[in-house]
Every structure is written in C-alpha cells, then in structure tokens.
Amino acid sequence: QVQLAESGGGLVQAGGSLRLSCVASERTASRLTMGWFRQAPGKEREFVAAISWSGGSTYYADSVKGRFTISKDNAKNVLYLQMNSLKPEDTAVYYCSASQGYQSWYVPRTSNDFRSWGQGTQVIVSS
Numbered sequence: 001q002v003q004l005a006e007s008g009g010g011l012v013q014a015g016g017s018l019r020l021s022c023v024a025s026e027r028t029a030s031r032l033t034m035g036w037f038r039q040a041p042g043k044e045r046e047f048v049a050a051i052s053w054s055g056g057s058t059y060y061a062d063s064v065k066g067r068f069t070i071s072k073d074n075a076k077n078v079l080y081l082q083m084n085s086l087k088p089e090d091t092a093v094y095y096c097s098a099s100q101g102y103q104s105w106y107v108p109r110t111s112n113d114f115r116s117w118g119q120g121t122q123v124i125v126s127s
Helices: none
Strands: 004-007 010-013 017-022 031-039 046-051 057-060 070-073 078-083 092-099 119-124
Touching: 004 092, 017 031, 017 057, 017 092, 031 070, 031 078, 046 070, 046 078, 057 070, 078 092
Parallel strands: 010 119
Antiparallel strands: 004 017, 017 078, 031 046, 031 092, 046 057, 070 078, 092 119
16 A cells, blocks of 8 residues: 655635645555545545546546645655635545556546545634
C-alpha cells in the first residue's frame, strides 16, 4: 500500500482559501490515481474530487465545483487541493486517497475505488 500524508488544513474565515497537499511515498506515484474525500462531524465520508494518474482528467462533487481545484505534481509525488471561496459547510476532515492499476484517463469517484488513505487534515471554516 502507498503511504499518504496530508497537510495544509487549518482555520479560515468564510470566503477564504486553503491549499491542501498530500505526499505519496510510492516511487511510482506518477501512476497513482488520487482523490480527496471529506468527513464532517456526524456525517459519512463524501467524495470531493479526483484526478487520473496522467493528470489529464478530473472530477468534482457538485458542492465544490468551481471553487476547488485538484492537481497533481508527478515529479514530486504530491497531490494538491486548492480550495477557494470556502464556506462553513466545507468544514470537515479531508482525506487523501490513492490507488494503482487504473487506466491513465480513468477517474474513480467512490471510496471503494481507492485502496490507500491518509490520516486526514482538519479544515474549519468560520462564518
């Protein structure tokens, strides 16, 4: 399994921005299909965004479309989530996820599609 380590969470006011990062330990991280999920208190984990291992395809949850941008630096084995125009309802623990074996263009969208998970980073958006 790939080891993943998230960073970049914190406290921000509504309307502000944060950038989350996720470093993958795997030497072949360039072929990792990766994604972000989040879990708010008392709620189930939900999909946020995902990116194909080539980086050429992305998919977003409707709730974040137009505000969040997922990107991947294959040379540095790092996944990013740029979050703009944050809202209080974005408050959650954000998890990085990864999996190998998918085609270069494929973007999975459920938690069952990912085999490796990070420990999570807390994002709190105050109103």
